[in-house]
Amino acid sequence: MRYLILCAIFLLTACNKSGPDMQVILADKPAPTLADYGFFKDVSANIPAKRVQAYDLVNPLFTDYADKHRFVFIPQGKSAQYHAVDALEFPVGTVLVKTFGYAPDMRTPMVDAYKVETRLLIHKKDGWIAAPYVWNKEQTEANYAPIGARLQIQTIAPDGKNLDFTYGVPNANQCKTCHQSGHDVLPIGPKVRNLNHNGQLDLWYEKGLIRGLSVDLPTTTVPPAQDISFPLNARARAYLDINCAHCHKPDGSASNSGLMLEWGETDRTRIGINKHPTAAGRGSGGLLTVITPGNPDTSIMVHRMQSVEPGIAMPELGRTLAHKEGVALIREWIAEMPVKDN
Template sequence: MSGSVRLLVVSLFLALAACSAPAGVKDSVILAADPAPKLSDYGFFATANAGAAVADGVRPYDLVNALFADYAGKHRFVYVPKGQSATYNPDTVFDFPVGSVLIKTFAFAPDMRDPALNERWIETRLLIHKSEGWVAYPYVWNAEQTEAVYSPVGGRQIVKTISPEGEALTINYAIPNRNQCKECHSRNKVFTPIGPSARNLNHVGPAGVQQIADWTERGILTGAPAEGLPTAPPAFGDQPLEQRARAWLDINCAHCHRAGGGASNSGLFLAWNETTPTGWGVHKRPTAAGRGSGDFLFVIEPGKPDQSIMIHRIGSVEPGVMMPELGRTTVDTRALALIREWIAAMPPVAQ
């Protein structure tokens, strides 16, 4: 068969498939060996956009605490294949069956004090549970906002916006490449979702209902107890300061700063359930910080935020100094104030 004939046949086949395919999620595209070239190929959204009109089986959700990503608005959706469900864990991310997809669209409005007004989608990241494990596929939206295209190397986009605090910002927004996705999502070399755990889902989400009960009712999740569910303290809520600070560090840092994470060799472990103060930085000396130390001796110098490496790095936007290393180009001023307040309130340690 000559090349052109083959092409013709393939095109014809594709055209037929497009005409005859029912609207909705295409499990075969999800489970294909290679990423689909376009986001619309998966059929997650009823129209060719990442808005609220979703296909059957795709459910919006959000998290109690989220990773700071230069103030980007985030729209999250979960898809679990029909007839299957994720299994509840009290402490870790749920076990999702093969064929599940976690969808996250990053978006900006011209003024993030009103994030729904004239919002523009920048990128949509798919975490797909293939039979060999989870993979991450980045899709970047076109200027017309009609389609997002598979972009394994990510990229940069200049975004002008006004922060929720009213500050005018020009952000050199970084869309991560596939490997950078892995840097945050790898645990003992296994690609692992970060967000959808009981602690982080257990509240009323964007669908206006309690998310764990909703997922259970819809068959997305099994095994969740009816009561006694754990909940993360909202980082900017009204619970005790230490709990809120630790909750913020958990979702913003602990994907790397944990045993088996990307920063495991630092010995600085920032998960909410870390039990030793040295582990989360109190009077811990830096290991591989280089100039990231800011000339300070300890990750946390209790009572002295201005002499704590943690504050220096959360407050920096300089590559090689800033933490997290990926995912932001601006300072999360609200979080910086929270962590500063937490360290300032710690009783000083005798040298």
């Protein structure tokens, strides 16, 4: 009996480790399974371990209507440095954990929800690396999938429409394509302007996850793109910021296009207004300008956002479906854009 109790205590402590395993996180190669890192207390990755903090963004990147759950792990005794514009500067050993899932009906995403993949962005000693993990059918294990995967998904979209499509899990290189910043790989989502809502930054501050934050510092926040109580221009720019600017920025993967869609960009041509395409090829759809003020139907931006054809569709990676609501927002923004400066 005494022996059994000892065993039980041992098992309990084994399950209740003090959080993620730094050796696994900083190892040369990604671990074979998600569970190896110890980010979660349960095999289905629902209950975060110690120091693994759930968070969300004002605006998410559109990924085929997938439901996303984000967590950040920052090593004990360390914190992320505040940046007004760029992503927070996270210490070595930080891991961003993002799980993508669906439910049979995305109008009720919590009912019979299941996970398809978990993407890790791990800050190794010499920079960030990306590692995708694909969940098994039983939802008990997510396995490292460096070459990505294609998965058949059937669900009902938030607007009630039936969806049956091939979901693409990006491979490790494709992760890097979007996360590229010059020669570095960097996080995209966790920027102050996209984290600063619902008291989230205050919570991070209280928990010691962020430093350099003070009331004196500018904390611009982007508006929720679909909340019509905010100005249209700001909502459209916020949408482009999170969905396009990871590549369409001066040191991003699409820099050579000259189309720059970051939140802070002010040059009209660089945003695409009356700008000719550079390397669009058939992506131009025979249209002459990226944005034609007043006319979404002659704007290449709209054409490429609503296309699902590879070679035309933008973003090039990470989506199979068109984002109906996003397209509607950009259409409205372009339609209402003053024509005067043409």
